Amino acid sequence: MQHTCSMCGTVYEFVWEAGTPLPKNFPFCSARCKAIDLGKWLNEEYAISTPLPVPITSETEHEILTELGINVDDGTE
Ligand SMILES: [Zn+2]
Structure with missing residues (x-):
């Protein structure tokens, strides 16, 4: 395989057969x-510049699911 x-x-050639691990490199x-x-990763060259979203608490998750029209209430019907 190339x-x-x-x-x-x-472009390099490597030998790989289905079911065996890929070459280590x-x-x-x-x-x-x-x-x-x-090294690039360690130097954060690829670092994501946008901040991570607010961690989802069960409350915000509930709000999001409700907005999406997903019934998240248990047994209240
Ligand atoms: Zn290379």
Whole structure:
């Protein structure tokens, strides 16, 4: 099988059969490219700039579900 490295763009060949684990460096051509990618993550180059949404409490979840028209009340009909 051929795959283009997600990091350096090298087209490399790898052997993989269904039911077996993917090559340990997949989807990268080498441990080096994998390490570079990992380093990028660690350096937060890919960090999401938008703040995370407010954690959903059971109360807000209830409100959202109600707005969506989903009946969340138990046995009150
Ligand atoms: Zn590579």
